[in-house]
Amino acid sequence: MTKNNIESKVVLMQGNEAVTRGALDAGVNFFAGYPITPSTEIAEICSTELPRRGGKFIQMEDEIASISAIIGASLAGAKSMTATSGPGFSLMQEGIGFAKMTETPCVVVNVMRGGPSTGLPTKPSQADIMQSRWGNHGDAPAIVLYPNSVLEGYELAIRAVNLSEKYRTCVVLLMDEVLGHMRETVTLPDLEKVKIINRIKPTIPPEWYKHYEDHPKYIHPLASYGEGYRFHVTGLAHDAYGFPTNRADETAIMMERLDKKIKHHLNDLVQIESFYMDDARTAIFAAGISARAAKTAVMMARKSGKKVGLLRPLTIWPFPDDAIRKYMKNVRNIFVPELNQGQLLNEVKRAMGGVWNYESRRSRKIIPIQKNDGQLITPADIINKMKEVK
């Protein structure tokens, strides 16, 4: 981020830049990270911008330390974030589980690259969709957002910080390597009009404070270290005060809250884009960078008179089951282009299970379009597959 464009509204910026700027605009004031391609620009910009804004930046010794430091800082009251890619994301999983278990807000940006292992550090991949959902051990729902343009990277970064503060959990922002390094002209919204959510602070006297109080909406106030509310935080199963417990009744309440605080707020969490879906006979379900190719494919198909539409999740977890069922009920075929071996495909199949009855299912198909060689899916790939199936 150069000094010139920081003040202006219409800017040419890279995806990684947009995400960082969004996070900073949402109030992120603590960043701990470890260098990894293709996410490093996020750390670089934070190291430049945070000291200017009075925030804190630290480069840790590894990704495990990075996630640990941002959780510690968040408990001390920071809006904290880290950024990484596949290998680092794997290392962070235990910490992500800890943040979910202890209901500590934080944001992890994962700019996806080809895997497994070191894989293809400079090539795109969408193979961390499942890791972002099931990466940590134990049952805990996830909130994962997935932009498909530079502007949306900015917007969803703000949303990720907001949701983490609101729901007291770790929110993951998935990005495509291509998007992280792609430059687009974006018109940034007026910052005064952007909604910023801050964690609810307790107003009761410290001796009454429960760190995990029962609440009808499953979201409760969060005190910070050093404010007089002396509370205990542990990754062990804990009671309402945060103290370790082995009791089944107390554990059940805790597990139920972790689950329900997501499930009770699906309307707030789930975000989808529907593109020409109203009269569509053929649908494409795609996310991130593949959805951009899909959008072009929809336009191409529409030009030749075919009723094709696109459904795109901006929130990938919780998965938009209801939206898929609603929009896909009357379509004939669903194409699922993605840069992996069927991580979205199986979710679409699961969501559609029981929606199409057996009789009609014979002529209805959910068709994969997959690549995992580090190359992008092109609009032509999608059009050709559609012709094949017809």
Place this chain on the structure above:
Amino acid sequence: MQKIPQKIIHTRYLRHRKKFPHVWCPGCSNGIVLGAIMRAVDELKFKRSNTAMVSGIGCSSRMPVYVDFNTLHSLHGRAIAYATGIKMFKPEMDVMVVTGDGDATAIGGNHFIHAARRNIDLTVILINNNIYGMTGGQYSPTTPTGDIATTTPYGNIDPVFDICELAMGAGATFVARTTAYHALEAQSFIKQALEHKGFSLVEIISACPVIYGKLNKKGDAPAMMNAMKKNSISLKAWEKLPEDKLKGKIKRGILRNEDRPEYTDEYAKLVQKVQGGK
């Protein structure tokens, strides 16, 4: 040393609701260390709300739940990384880390050396019981060579870490070692470590009679305490004794106490420089 009524300190710094009896075995040294920490904190008149105690996983790491500070029982080995986040964001807080030999020097070795290198103002109180007690007695980086653990049934072939040397090698600016037998010395070292600006380490050799002691026929808790008394030599005496008398002995004392720029101070200066230059 001024005599402080123990009871007052206990009511002042311990949590009471649902916390006791504690999880530690009979004869464990962790309680002695907890007492020493509380007395040191009391001497320094630390404000409870401004003090954080962070731990990882293990026997010693169960300590934060008992004290009425801002407490965090984090992940195995990661206590220092969590504490770094807290200290970095709120440098005005007094942050201490309670950890064990396995937690700090095996799984958490990386965080340990890098925090020492940065010289960030954390006080690490490392209780070294030479074994993984919580999981039932597996060998740690400080289990003496030749000793028995449940994963070294034929004797341990691993050389051991000298934790204080490790910390000094990594750049720690305050390093001290004592034993649980020397409870008042522990209190004094912890106090000085908490006062020290920069990364400080107090290693406290402790007795685990129920697991390590039993596996290695070290006797009961009093016998192990006596052994600590007999096998440790203060720094002053150490320097005068011939080398052959020092073999297998524990060197007690403040091994390093020096000044070096502290990390959060340096960061504050950097912020000032950046903002001043605008």
